[in-house]
Every structure is written in structure tokens, then in C-alpha cells.
Amino acid sequence: MDMQTRQALFLAISARLTGFEAVELEGTGMTQTYFDTLSNSTAPDVLDLFFEEAASILALQDDQVIDAAIRSRLMPDSSYDATAKVIILMWYTGEWYTGIGASSSVNSTQIDGPSYVQGLMWDVAEAHPPGAKQPGYGSWAEPPIRIRA
Template structure:
């Protein structure tokens, strides 16, 4: 599957639009990171499962439930999907469990690392809380005097797996 399919899935699970995700400049880097660590087959299986079993549902509650059941509750795909969310928000790929890597992964790709030099500054975390990343993007003189402005989130059901 393509980077665009990865971004479509990522938009669903992060709550940001595809436009926002492309705007970070990290889509290709994150796609390549996931492929490098879990392998193209595992990522393709995740994306196929998402497109085959989730995207046709229009009701948000049914869609969220199906996403949980089809993707997040799967021991192989769920671990990857959760890490994709963390990758977008923090710019960091977090080490998967040794058991996961031994069973499904690519030996030698273990570890936690920053996906690219720009990943920290482009993490969705900073956009979500309405502030600049400390030490990475100058917010402007005196901006520290006011608390961050946290934007309102749209009302939509949160998949059970994201509430854990």
C-alpha cells in the first residue's frame, strides 16, 4: 500500500485531517519508519484490514467499534497501529515488545528512536495542546506569559483501544 493509504489510516486514528498530517512534512518519513521496523507485509496487512473492514462503515460508533475489533484488538496489528499513533504525536517510534518482534517483526530493528531530525518539532502533540515544542520552534517574545490555548476537539466516539 502507499503513503497515501498510510496517511488516510493515520488521520482516522490520530483525529487529525490528512491535510494536517501531510502538513507536518513527516508522512513519508513515518511510513518508511514503520516499514523499516515492522516490515512492509505487516503494514500492508494493517492497511488492508482497515480499508476492507472499517472504511465502508459510515456510522461513527459502528466504525469505532469495528476499528477496535479489527485492528486494535488484533495482537499483531494492534501493536503496530498504537505505535503509529504514538509516532505521529511524539515523532518517536517506541520499541515493540520483544515477544512481538520475535513473532512478527524484523530482527535487528528493536529500539526506541526519533523518526527524523524534524519529527520532534512536528509532533502532533504540540498542535493538539496549542503550543510550540520547547527548544525547537521559537514561539515569539513574551508568549510564555499566557497559558497555552488548547483547541476544542470535535465530538466523536473514541475507540476503546485509545482510552486505555
């Protein structure tokens, strides 16, 4: 599988895992950074198998079947060193996690400054990261946007 195919697959599976549209993920400006982080921090054989499995799942036709396959084949901690969970956490928090599924403790490392600012957790919480992306003067006077249905 060539690099361009892997990057497209990374974006497509990230969209399914996070619940955000691919265009929303691209809008964060973090796609390349997160793809590079995943590629450089995951064992090559594990990553090859993960991408093969993700491609086979995304080739399925029905959304419910795809979601069920993701839950059963990618989400267990034992599946591909918890790569799917690490991808979710990376998009939401901007951190790289290790030790998921291990009996020891989970560790995380900030990827870079922009990854924290662009974390999806801020969009979900309808908030902004402290010290960045300020909502603007007087925004406190408006009621918050309703949570997506």
C-alpha cells in the same frame, strides 16, 4: 496494492487513529518520513495484512462503525504487531516504538530531528518543543488558547 494507494491509506488511517485531519497531518511535513519508517521497520507480511484490514475498515460507511472496527480489529496489541498503536505514537512523539504488547520492555528510537519538532503532542498540549518553534516575543503576555472541544 500499489505504493500510491498504500500512502493514501496510511494518511487516511493515520487521521482516524490520531484524531487529526489528514491535511493537518500533511502540514507537519512528516507523512513521507513516517510512511517510509513504517514500511522499512514493519515485516512485509504484517504490513500487507494491516493495510488490507485498514482498507476494509475505512470502506465502511458509518463513522461509529468505523471507530468500533478500529477499536476491535486494529487496537489490540496482538493485532498486526500493534501497528496501529505504533502509528499513533509515531505521529504524536516522532519516535518509532518496538515491543508494544510484549511482556518485556517497550523501546523507542527517535526517527529524526524534524519528527520531534513536528510531534502532535505539542499541538495537543498547546506548547512548543523546547528549542524549536518558539511562539514569538511577548507571547507569554497572552492567555493560552482554550483546549479544543
